[in-house]
Amino acid sequence: MRLPFxxxxxxxxxxxxxxxxxxxxxxxxxxxxxxLLGLVGLxxxxxxxxxxxxxxxxxxxxxxxxxxxxxxxxxxLLSMAGxxxxxxxxxxxxxxxxxxxxxxxxxxxxxxxYLAIVTLGxxxxxxxxLNNWDSVTNGPKGLSLLTNANVKPxxxxxxxxxxxxxxxxxxxxxxxxCVIVSERLKNSRIGRAWMAxxxxxxxxxLTGIQITRMKMIGFxxxxxxxxxxxxxxxxxxxxxxxxxxxxWESVMLVAMVVIGGMGSVPGTLIGVGIVMLVPEVxxxxxxxxxxxxxxxxxxxxxxxxxxxxxxGIWPSRRLSRTTEAEEAAK
Amino acid sequence: MILLKVQKLGKSFGGLKALQDVELSINAGEIxxxxxxxxxxxxxxxxLLTGVYKxxxxxxxxxxxxxxxxxxxxxxxxxxxxxxxxxxLFNHMTVLENVMIGxxxxxRSELLPALLHTPAFFREEREIAQSARERLNxxxxxxxxxxxxxxxxxxGQRRLEIARALATEPRLLLLDEPTAGMSQVEAAxxxxxLNRISAEGVTILLIEHRMSLVMxxxxxxxxxxxxxxxxxxxxxxxxxxxxxxEAYLGANYDNSEISNLGHS
Numbered sequence: 001m002r003l004p005f006x007x008x009x010x011x012x013x014x015x016x017x018x019x020x021x022x023x024x025x026x027x028x029x030x031x032x033x034x035x036l037l038g039l040v041g042l043x044x045x046x047x048x049x050x051x052x053x054x055x056x057x058x059x060x061x062x063x064x065x066x067x068x069x070x071x072x073x074x075x076x077l078l079s080m081a082g083x084x085x086x087x088x089x090x091x092x093x094x095x096x097x098x099x100x101x102x103x104x105x106x107x108x109x110x111x112x113x114y115l116a117i118v119t120l121g122x123x124x125x126x127x128x129x130l131n132n133w134d135s136v137t138n139g140p141k142g143l144s145l146l147t148n149a150n151v152k153p154x155x156x157x158x159x160x161x162x163x164x165x166x167x168x169x170x171x172x173x174x175x176x177x178c179v180i181v182s183e184r185l186k187n188s189r190i191g192r193a194w195m196a197x198x199x200x201x202x203x204x205x206l207t208g209i210q211i212t213r214m215k216m217i218g219f220x221x222x223x224x225x226x227x228x229x230x231x232x233x234x235x236x237x238x239x240x241x242x243x244x245x246x247x248w249e250s251v252m253l254v255a256m257v258v259i260g261g262m263g264s265v266p267g268t269l270i271g272v273g274i275v276m277l278v279p280e281v282x283x284x285x286x287x288x289x290x291x292x293x294x295x296x297x298x299x300x301x302x303x304x305x306x307x308x309x310x311x312g313i314w315p316s317r318r319l320s321r322t323t324e325a326e327e328a329a330k
Numbered sequence: 331m332i333l334l335k336v337q338k339l340g341k342s343f344g345g346l347k348a349l350q351d352v353e354l355s356i357n358a359g360e361i362x363x364x365x366x367x368x369x370x371x372x373x374x375x376x377x378l379l380t381g382v383y384k385x386x387x388x389x390x391x392x393x394x395x396x397x398x399x400x401x402x403x404x405x406x407x408x409x410x411x412x413x414x415x416x417x418x419l420f421n422h423m424t425v426l427e428n429v430m431i432g433x434x435x436x437x438r439s440e441l442l443p444a445l446l447h448t449p450a451f452f453r454e455e456r457e458i459a460q461s462a463r464e465r466l467n468x469x470x471x472x473x474x475x476x477x478x479x480x481x482x483x484x485x486g487q488r489r490l491e492i493a494r495a496l497a498t499e500p501r502l503l504l505l506d507e508p509t510a511g512m513s514q515v516e517a518a519x520x521x522x523x524l525n526r527i528s529a530e531g532v533t534i535l536l537i538e539h540r541m542s543l544v545m546x547x548x549x550x551x552x553x554x555x556x557x558x559x560x561x562x563x564x565x566x567x568x569x570x571x572x573x574x575x576e577a578y579l580g581a582n583y584d585n586s587e588i589s590n591l592g593h594s
Contacts (some may be wrong), residue, residue, distance in 0.1 A: 181445060188444035188451070189437055189458070192423070196431045199420035206380055206414075208406035208435030208498050217441065 011179075018172055020166040038236070041171035042229045042271045049225025049257045049266065054254060055091055055263035056191060057218045058198030060116040063123020064253050067223040069130060069245035071230025075145045075293075076240045077136070082150040085161075089231050097220050097228025104219040115158045119195065123250050140157045140240030156233050161315040167236045174232065175269075178225055182265045185221070190310075194218050195263070228286045259305050261312025270314050287316070333358040333502055333533050334379075339388035339398075341371075341378055348374045349557045356550075357501070361524060361534045365546045365568075367577055373538045373588035375554070376504050381405045384522070393501065408486055409437045413491040415507045415537075421480030428490055430460035432497025445585035465493040469485055469523060485516040489523065501561045502533045507541050511546050523549055545569065553577065 022034050050064045074166045074255035083091070107118045110161020130137045137143065145151045152172075154161040161170055185191045196204040205211050234240050252275060278301065282294040305313070331357050339352040343536050348569055349371045356362050366374050371573055377383045379390060383401040383573060390398040411432075420428050443451035466472045469489040474482060479490060490507055509517040517540060524547050528534055538544050545565040552563040553568060555577040561568055568569075568574055 101411045123408070131425075184444055184447065185441075189434060189454070190441065192427055193434055195423055196420045196434075199422055200418050201418065202382075203414065205402045205419035205432065206406070206412060207431050207494060208381070208403050208411075210401075210403045218370060221441070276501055 007121065015172075015176065017167075017171060018278060022168055026165070034168050036277075038164060038171050039275050040047075040272060041168070041175050043235050043253070043256070043276060044175050044269050045171070045229035046177050046226045047253055047260075047268050047272045048175075048182050049229075050068055050223040050253050051182065051257050051265070051268045052185070052194075052218045052222040052225075054257050055268065056186065056198065057215060057217070058262075060112065060117050060254070061119045061222075061250075063119040063121070063126070064222075064226060064252050065245045065247075066123040066126035067100060067128055067226035068130045068225075068230040068233070068249075069240075069242070070096045070099050071227030072240045072244070073130060073137060073143070073230075073269075074227070075231035075234040078236065079145055079151045080143065082152065084152045085154040085235065089228065092231035093224045093227040094298050096223040096230070099318065100220050100223030101216070104216050108215045108219060120247065120250075123245075124198040125248060126245075127242050127245050129163070130245070140242060142243075145238040151238075161235075167232070171232060174228060178228075179265055179269070186263075186265070190214065190217060198263075225323040227321070230307070255302065258300065261315035263321040264312065264314055264316035267312050267314035267316065271312070331358045332356070333393055334535070335389075335391040336379075337389045337391075339375075339378060339390065340386050341374060342382060342386055347557050349378070349385075350480055352554070352557075352559050353432060354552055354559065354562070356533060356535055358393075358533055359528070359531065360500070360549045361528050361536065362550045362552065363536045363548040364554065365538065365541075369556075370554040370577075371557040372554055374557075375414060376506055376537065377404045379396050379405075379504060380410060381514065383532065394563060403435060406500075409499065409501035411498045411502075412506065413488075413506055413508060414505035414532055414562075415510065417484075417487045419479040419487055419490060419494075421478065423479060423593035424475065425477050425479050425482065425490055426459065426462055426475040429465050429493050430458050431457045432494040433462060435498055444521075449535060452588070462497055465497045468496065468526070469493040485512055488516075488520070489505070492523070492527075496527070502535065503537045503567065504526065505538075507537050507539060509538065519542060539543055557558060558568050573587050 016039070021037070025031050025033055046064065046068050050061060050065075053059050053061050053064075072094045074095045075088050076092055078088040079085070103119070103122050107115055110118070130142055133139070135326060156170075159166070193204065193209045196207070196209060197214060199210060201211060233244075256271040256275045257268050258271070259274060260269065261267025279294050279298055282297060283291055287293060334354075334356040336352060337355045339349055340347070352371075352375065364375065366372055374403060378385050378398070381397070381400055381404070384399045388398070388501070392405075392408060393412060395408065397408060397410070420431065421482075425429075435453055438455050439451050442448075444453075447459065462484045463472060465477065466475055469492055471482075471490055471493060473484065473485060479487065484492060484495060492503075492505070492508065509520055512520065521543060524534060524536070536544070550557060551563065551565050551568040553574050560573045560577060561571045563571070
């Protein structure tokens with residue numbers, strides 16, 4: 001089921017549309033949309049990372065926001081130490097990956113459910129440490145980069161990145177890079193090994209795949225995505241607090257990947273879009289009287305997806321084909 | 331030349347002695363069978379050979395190298411591959427991709443080549459797909475290359491498992507009940523496939539309950555019962571061994587049942 005040519009143009013059309021949005025929306029009443037979409041893009045970056053673990057490897061990770069937090073705090077602290085954006089970004093990514101490796105070394109030998117529990121625990125520990133380590137993180141008050149004289153502006157060649165629209169483009173580029181990385185990994189020897197592990201770990205092991213090593217690679221790379229997104233977030237907000245990295249956020253990330261279609265890159269992007277934008281749209285549509293119902297409606301929508309479209313909204317090619325075959329067999 | 335030599339192999343699960351003092355050797359190039367009643371320890375034996383379990387006692391030598399206690403991927407790389415009693419395919423991957431997984435241990439590309447799309451990466455990807463197609467052609471599944479493995483008919487899934495194992499370039503192929511659930515016709519086709527694999531120089535050890543097939547293809551038969559090896563020899567030697575008949579039929583058998591053994 002190869003995509004027809006016109007469908008292969010879809011990503012480029014979507015990219016072009018997103019690229020021209022800021023000038024169109026500038027000075028209109030919808031200019032806040034750019035900021036919202038920038039946030040969506042950051043979550044897309046994080047969710048693409050999580051998709052490597054949840055979608056490709058089939059492991060449940062309930063504490064993924066921890067690595068977004070580690071990226072954000074690393075960037076904040078390094079910037080306050082006077083280090084400029086790009087080296088700090090590289091360092092934030094490496095720090096996030098290093099913590100991920102430390103977490104993965106003991107837990108990746110465990111099977112399924114234990115991994116979910118340990119990652120959940122790690123997510124909470126990270127948040128609690130950030131909240132209490134006053135001397136470094138300034139505790140619940142957070143770190144502000146605005147008032148710090150050491151912080152250097154974010155530059156790409158002559159482009160100074162400062163406005164919402166600037167960050168929007170930076171994030172757009174980041175998402176594109178992450179999509180390319182995801183797709184290339186998926187269609188490689190490593191990506192096939194990940195999917196084999198997801199399908200049947202025992203058979204994969206006895207067909208010669210080093211399970212723990214392959215899991216470790218996916219696990220650690222996923223943190224690079226989260227670390228990069230967190231680092232950009234820290235510079236864009238100029239402010240980080242532990243409140244942004246709760247267990248709830250980690251759960252929503254898993255929901256985004258699952259709703260969109262596990263293992264599917266476009267599915268993940270769509271899942272993020274839906275989970276983040278539907279409550280926003282509902283907020284505007286429902287009006288003040290009903291606005292507090294929006295998470296209830298959202299929950300109902302989640303249940304409906306789980307019941308009627310368990311493979312996700314845009315499943316990976318393979319999963320959708322099985323469902324077709326299963327339906328044809330009925 | 332002895333390819334596989336197993337000495338005093340023992341494995342217990344709690345109080346149950348699944349295997350005890352098993353001695354067995356397999357010559358390079360032969361087709362050997364491992365038979366025995368249900369629960370005799372045949373699959374446990376395969377699991378010890380392939381590194382799923384570590385033996386409690388004994389040694390396993392594979393072409394002059396100790397392999398007991400080594401991890402499965404190390405053993406596969408040394409040239410020992412297997413199939414499973416209950417088919418274990420990667421159902422949501424295509425038939426071709428299943429065989430490509432078998433090439434994993436013979437190829438090297440990791441992160442950077444895949445991310446940068448280097449020429450070496452494409453060369454290796456082509457090599458992987460090409461040799462996977464050759465294996466599919468060998469077992470007669472090439473025309474299903476782009477189907478999902480889970481959608482293949484039963485006999486096809488069995489052959490796909492064999493193709494995946496062959497893709498790892500084994501010197502010894504372990505087949506765990508390859509004809510289980512097959513029709514007579516499919517089983518007869520499998521005999522042809524086994525002979526062709528053997529002709530390629532791959533040694534085969536087969537767990538099988540279809541005695542007609544065992545007697546037809548194997549040069550040597552090893553018999554397990556309650557975790558103990560009770561006999562070995564040519565098919566006809568084993569067939570006429572009273573201990574084997576007793577293991578299968580109980581102590582009070584009559585001769586007509588013995589002749590049935592060969593034709594069931």
